[in-house]
Structures are given as structure tokens and as C-alpha cells.
Amino acid sequence: MHEFRFDPCHLPPEAEQLRGEVRTFLKSALKDVPAVVRAQTWSGYDPAFSKWMGEQGWIGMTWPKKYGGHERSALERYVVLEEMLAAGAPVGAHWIGDRQSGPLLLRFGTEDQRQKILPIAAKGELLLCIGMSEPDSGSDLAATRTKAVKTDGGWIVNGTKLWTSNAHNAHYMIALFRTHLDADNRHAGLTQFLVDLKTPGVTIRPIKDLTGNAHFNEVVFVDVFVPDNMRVGEEGNGWAQVTAELAYERSGPERYLSSYLLLGELIRELARRDDRSADAEIGRLIAHLVTLRQMSLSVAGLLEEGENPILEASVVKDLGALYEQELPGKAHELASVEPMIGTGGDYGQVLGYLTQASVSFSLRGGTREILRGIIARGLGLR
Numbered sequence: 001m002h003e004f005r006f007d008p009c010h011l012p013p014e015a016e017q018l019r020g021e022v023r024t025f026l027k028s029a030l031k032d033v034p035a036v037v038r039a040q041t042w043s044g045y046d047p048a049f050s051k052w053m054g055e056q057g058w059i060g061m062t063w064p065k066k067y068g069g070h071e072r073s074a075l076e077r078y079v080v081l082e083e084m085l086a087a088g089a090p091v092g093a094h095w096i097g098d099r100q101s102g103p104l105l106l107r108f109g110t111e112d113q114r115q116k117i118l119p120i121a122a123k124g125e126l127l128l129c130i131g132m133s134e135p136d137s138g139s140d141l142a143a144t145r146t147k148a149v150k151t152d153g154g155w156i157v158n159g160t161k162l163w164t165s166n167a168h169n170a171h172y173m174i175a176l177f178r179t180h181l182d183a184d185n186r187h188a189g190l191t192q193f194l195v196d197l198k199t200p201g202v203t204i205r206p207i208k209d210l211t212g213n214a215h216f217n218e219v220v221f222v223d224v225f226v227p228d229n230m231r232v233g234e235e236g237n238g239w240a241q242v243t244a245e246l247a248y249e250r251s252g253p254e255r256y257l258s259s260y261l262l263l264g265e266l267i268r269e270l271a272r273r274d275d276r277s278a279d280a281e282i283g284r285l286i287a288h289l290v291t292l293r294q295m296s297l298s299v300a301g302l303l304e305e306g307e308n309p310i311l312e313a314s315v316v317k318d319l320g321a322l323y324e325q326e327l328p329g330k331a332h333e334l335a336s337v338e339p340m341i342g343t344g345g346d347y348g349q350v351l352g353y354l355t356q357a358s359v360s361f362s363l364r365g366g367t368r369e370i371l372r373g374i375i376a377r378g379l380g381l382r
């Protein structure tokens, strides 16, 4: 039976030094941004901010220099992410490329694809989105139906992708299509492609979520031509590739820091009233946060050592989402302020936004039930 592995991980001095630089940068960059906007953290979209990050060398930090990267360690990158999320920086315009599409192309892309995409992505000037989910294929990703059929010099694509974050702002989608149907093995016959979203036949329709924002989309493909040189990895290797990609998607500090702004605002609100009745509960919330951080850091340490901690990353995402979703209810209980939308003080508005948004935290990136299935399998329980 497999056991959890959460080895202690200590950040090296150069990472802590970098933390100071990032904090100074953020203090000035975010000084006029309202708390309710900062509460969106990695869902926040600001291309100018992403360009700024690129200029600092904080996108593609671990990538090779020849692709515009900076050859720094995964732990240095971790510190930058941690500071960005804790401050509520609007990192959404480069987040997907930095977190998963860049590493995916480094591992499976062609030299031509890396040269074309990575240097511009590292400058914060290129937005990528992930085309996995479909109307009848979310948790059950192997049910992917959007078809890519071989033609002269490329592929013709027909089908629909759903819930695609930022597709309306993105230049390219890394999409999973069915290139072959094997009735006995649904995981076979899936292939990834880099799709230029300006290609004729691609229609992107926004979908409003509970908060009233339209950050994700339905993307419809009608006879869309994708050239051969845009296939990512071997034909039929898509399942193995998306599985590797999801490990990057599930392991970062964004999986426990999405409601962090609210904790700060709650403490400020209680301090303003000189109310000490909630001290023990605040202490408990902070203790949980510190534990989650140690677990997440440990996963980062394993990734730095070249391990593939899928099981541990799933545990951090599941426990992290539970924590993030518990915070708005707790905050409501402790400070007795109603959640506000579009009006009210900082605390009420941050509470309002996160009360609505946090519902989705255990859906995006894989639902709670699916993660628990992965954990059970990893432990040899199913």
C-alpha cells in the first residue's frame, strides 16, 4: 500500500530573499486596487500587470533561458506565487501558461512550438487556455467527443468545449480532441493540439457564473482546420499528457490561498471593534492554514526533486478547497456582517464575492469526489 509522503521542506535563503523583492513590488503595484478586486486573485485578469511580471522575470521562472525562461528553482517560483496570491495580484492573464501549458510544451511540444509560444508567454504577452471539459465530459474526461479527423496537412475539428476559463481573452487553447475511437479503451485515441483561437470556425460564447462575471466560456468548433505542426505530442498520447498536466494544476498554493484575502479582512474587521471573542477561532483558522502551507510546500519540494506526487497533490487540493470553502461561512458567523455585492465596506464585499465564488473551488481542477477516488486508489483502497 502506498503511504502519504509529506517530507518537511525548507525554503532556501535565495527564495526568502526573493520574497522581500516581490513584496516591495506588490506593495506599490497594488496600492490602489480595491480589496474586492484583489479577492479574485488568480481569476483576476490584467494584461498590463502580467507584462509587468514578465519584465521582473517572474513568469516561466523555471524554464530554460533559451525559451525566455530564467532557470530558477521551483521553490523560488513557489515563493513568488505565494506572495502574488496572498496580496491578491491579478495573475489570470499569464497563470495557465506559467503553471501548466508552458511546462506541458517543454515536455511534449516540438522545438518549433516551444520557440513560438514560450518566449512570448514568459514576457506575459500570450494567454493560453485549457480545453479539456465538454458538455458531457467533465469528471469523465475520457468521454471526450470533440473529434479531430485527419486531412491533407492537418486535422478538421468539430465539437464543443465547455467552462474554458479566459478563452475569450486567449490567443491559443491547448485542447484535447478525439483522433481515434477504440470501443475497448476510451483512454486511447485522445490527442492534444495547440489551437489558434482566431482560426475560422471557432466561436467563443461567454458563460456568466454566480458572481455575475463571465470568465469562462463555451467554445464551439465547426470544421476548424488545425495544421499538423500544431499537434502536441504523439497522436494517441493525450491521456498520459493531460494526466501529467493535472498534477501541475492541483499542487500549487492557489489551492489553499483562494480565500486568503477574506481572512486578512476578517482579522482587520474584528481588530477595528476591539473584539477578542473570536481569537480562539481565528487561531484555529491560522493553524490550519499553516499546516496546509507546509503540506503544499512539501509537494513543491517533491516536484523540485523530480518526483510526481499526484496522490499528495490531490490531498492538498481537497483539504485546501475544504478550508477555502469553510472560511466565508466562518467569517459570517464571527463578524456578523452580511455579505455585500457591489456596495458596502471592504470586508462585506470580499465576503460577498467569496461566498459566491468559493462554491466553485471544489469543482475547478477536478471535483472533490474525483480527487477522493484518486486518493483511495493511490492508497490501494480501490
Ligand SMILES: Cc1cc2nc3c(=O)[nH]c(=O)nc-3n(C[C@H](O)[C@H](O)[C@H](O)COP(=O)(O)OP(=O)(O)OC[C@H]3O[C@@H](n4cnc5c(N)ncnc54)[C@H](O)[C@@H]3O)c2cc1C
Residues within 6 Å of the ligand: 129, 130, 131, 132, 133, 134, 135, 136, 137, 138, 139, 140, 162, 163, 164, 165, 166, 216, 360, 363, 364, 365, 366, 367, 368, 369, 370
Ligand atoms: C471556475 C471553473 C473554471 C473552470 N475552468 C476550466 C477550464 O479552463 N478548462 C476546462 O477544461 N474545464 C474547466 N472547468 C471545468 C471543470 O474541470 C469541471 O466542471 C469539473 O471537472 C466537473 O465536471 P462537470 O462540470 O462536467 O461535472 P460532472 O462531471 O457532471 O460532475 C457532477 C457531480 O457528479 C460528481 N461525480 C461525477 N463523476 C463521479 C464519480 N465517478 N463518482 C462520484 N461522483 C462523481 C462530481 O464530483 C460532481 O459533484 C472549470 C470549472 C469551474 C467551476
